[in-house]
Amino acid sequence: MPTKKYELNTQSFHDGRVVLYQRPNLKKPVWQARIKIPNAAGYLIKSTGTTDFFEARRWSENLYDDIRLKQMNGVSVKTKTIEALWKLFEQSYPQEAPSQRRVKDVFHFVKAYALPYFGKTKIDEINTVAVNNFFDWRKANGRSKKSPTNTTLLSEISSLKAFLDWCYRRGFCSRKIEIDKPTPEGNRRPHFDARDYTKLTRFLREWVKQGKTATGGGKYRDRVMLTNYVLILANTGIRVGEARGLRWGDIDTDKAAEPESKEYIILQVKGKTGAREVVARTNEVKKYFQRIWQLRLDEKNGIKPALDEFVFCHRDGSQIHSFKKGFQNLLQNAGVEYDSTEQKRTIYSLRHTYATFRLQEGVHHFTLARNMGTSTRMLETFYGHTSNRAMADELTKTRKRAIKTLPWE
Secondary structure (H helix, E strand, C coil): CCCCCCCEEEEEECCCCEEEEECCCCCCCCEEEEEECCCCCCEEEEECCCCCHHHHHHHHHHHHHHHHHHHHCCCCCCCCEHHHHHHHHHHHHHHHCCCHHHHHHHHHHHHHHHHHHHCCCEHHHCCHHHHHHHHHHHHHCCCCCCCCCHHHHHHHHHHHHHHHHHHHHCCCCCCCCCCCCCCCCCCCCCCCCHHHHHHHHHHHHHHHHHCCCCCCCCCHHHHHHHHHHHHHHHHHCCCHHHHHCCEHHHEEEEECCCCCCCEEEEEEEEECCEEEEEECCCCHHHHHHHHHHHHHHHHCCCCCCCCCCECCECCCCCECCCCHHHHHHHHHHHCCCECCCCCECCCHHHHHHHHHHHHHCCCCHHHHHHHHCCCHHHHHHHHHHHHHHHCHHHHCCCCCCCCCCCCCC
16 A cells, blocks of 8 residues: 555555554654454544554554454444434434423433533443543533532433433444442432421411402412312322323223222323323312312303313413412412421422322332332332331231230239
């Protein structure tokens, strides 16, 4: 092979399939490697990173062997950049994801953090160390001043993993990339304990009445809607997004085999884990829905709401997108804004309360996880502190023993 003008001290091996050379006009010229890709057109050109010839030769020999191994296993040698793979991922993932909410979460995180950091990096250069370095960078470069909690990082790791696993399934990388997860201990999710939940629910009735008065600001409708929203979420464990999309046609009932009088309230919800049926904790939930139904009947002059109307809606039937402001106002007035560890409660605390209470009542982890659309691992991770309480009856079981009467008794 003739020497090119931009190549000095050319050395070739393996019948010209491996070529080492140095670039001119450099004080310390590093050896470059040009390797012919077996059974394919073109070359792979990389810097060896060293000015020592023997080190450069050993490095290039190892690279040549690695390329041959990849070819034998059908793995692409000229790997794509993360930026290029992302364009392919954007097109295919919406059809593969369990829900549009999942698509939104993954796209948001990768675009905000992973693409700016990894964009020009090739997929075969990413490993566990590179990903750990990325998350160290992400902690210091968030959009808010606060460092992300471990709970947030776990969610973000899940989003990045969705993309990297897709790359593996499509054959763009030869191995799954493992990601070290932070320990979630110390990040118990804020919920309502029994005392504060009782305090909140007792306050609700008076709070709704006050909505009719001048001091209540004439917010009766808003408070009726929010009150029943709170009670429904706390007794079903559905997510905020699932409640937002709930329509009247999604509510169903079923009769228990025994006793015959028992009635189940069943909701058809669609969330980030897909569609599922949710069985309410108690048939009292039916009463909460009836209150909203009656409110809508009154507003529509006796005309029944359509089955495709949103349950949580404004007067015109349009979807209520957020109860956040009203809920925080409610907690402040009820005096239950913070939990015992001084964590501020949010609407999601109602879901966490549902999980905590159900576990304390002895509901099996697997059964509860299916009803909530989550995993048993998540329940054990975030609600493990309830396990012994849930098993209290089991732990205190004793066998009745016959007590022998002594002669002197």
